[in-house]
Amino acid sequence: MAKFLxxxxxxxxxxxxxxxxxGLTVLREIMDHLPAESLLYFGDTARVPYGDRSQAELLRxxxxxxxxxxxxxxxxxxxxxxxxxxxxxxxxxxxxxxxxLGIILPGARAAAKSGQRIGVISTAATAKSNAYxxxxxxxxxxxxxxxxxxxxxxxxxEKSRIDDPYTRAVxxxxxxxxxxxxxxxxxxxxxxxxxxxxxxxxxxPPSITVVNPAQFLVSAMPKxxxxxxxxxxxxxxxxxxxxSGDAAQFAEVSSQWLGFMPEVQTVDLxxxxxxxxxxxx
Numbered sequence: 001m002a003k004f005l006x007x008x009x010x011x012x013x014x015x016x017x018x019x020x021x022x023g024l025t026v027l028r029e030i031m032d033h034l035p036a037e038s039l040l041y042f043g044d045t046a047r048v049p050y051g052d053r054s055q056a057e058l059l060r061x062x063x064x065x066x067x068x069x070x071x072x073x074x075x076x077x078x079x080x081x082x083x084x085x086x087x088x089x090x091x092x093x094x095x096x097x098x099x100x101l102g103i104i105l106p107g108a109r110a111a112a113k114s115g116q117r118i119g120v121i122s123t124a125a126t127a128k129s130n131a132y133x134x135x136x137x138x139x140x141x142x143x144x145x146x147x148x149x150x151x152x153x154x155x156x157x158e159k160s161r162i163d164d165p166y167t168r169a170v171x172x173x174x175x176x177x178x179x180x181x182x183x184x185x186x187x188x189x190x191x192x193x194x195x196x197x198x199x200x201x202x203x204x205p206p207s208i209t210v211v212n213p214a215q216f217l218v219s220a221m222p223k224x225x226x227x228x229x230x231x232x233x234x235x236x237x238x239x240x241x242x243x244s245g246d247a248a249q250f251a252e253v254s255s256q257w258l259g260f261m262p263e264v265q266t267v268d269l270x271x272x273x274x275x276x277x278x279x280x281x
Contacts, residue, residue, distance in 0.1 A: 012075030022192030023080030029218035045245030051123025086131035107213025108135030115185035119178035122189030124149035
């Protein structure tokens with residue numbers, strides 16, 4: 001894999017990507033805390049969900065997306081997807097010459113500070129990787145960690161079925177073993193899951209602290225941008241949305257969390273694949 005040289009500039013965009021609408025929870029945090037930054041969001045909706053993909057597939061997807069983002073002039077990439085962070089982050093960091101931030105380590109460190117009996121809900125792939133468990137135990141060796149893969153959550157959220165009684169039944173079932181383990185902290189190990197916060201608040205007892213890793217990732221970003229000399233001071237930052245699937249569907253679903261109807265453009269998969277192939281030689 002060749003390295004792709006780029007000189008980031010302060011006025012460049014921060015690229016944020018996920019398999020679908022989950023990464024919007026990270027995007028909103030960045031918009032709130034870094035309002036002068038121009039942002040480019042990419043949702044790989046043609047290939048959602050990522051949670052049942054192999055590492056080889058995810059690595060290919062991530063390489064394609066980052067290569068495309070570099071062509072759009074991004075100065076930094078935020079991997080707003082726990083599954084990608086677990087299985088591809090360290091590999092692509094070594095391959096691309098721009099800062100790439102993952103979401104697992106900030107969330108794990110926050111969980112380790114919060115409690116000692118920690119539950120993690122995530123996609124099946126993230127749970128299988130043990131990325132959160134390893135990171136939590138590195139930060140707090142005496143902690144106990146329970147992980148539950150939740151394969152039905154992402155499809156339900158992507159279809160905007162959060163208020164569906166079936167979703168509540170599914171959530172109750174996923175949380176049962178964690179409640180039985182008497183956890184004191186619950187980590188949203190998927191960026192889609194904060195969309196379920198109202199439902200989770202109805203199910204979880206108030207004694208359990210919920211950790212949203214997006215908040216801790218974004219709180220560390222100003223220092224990171226300053227260290228790299230990339231902090232923007234724009235008065236009129238840009239906000240662009242792209243997807244690999246149905247743009248209209250994404251706009252409709254995402255509007256309820258963004259608070260406005262975004263203009264969304266489509267990048268077809270053939271374009272992504274061709275760009276990645278061109279940069280491997």
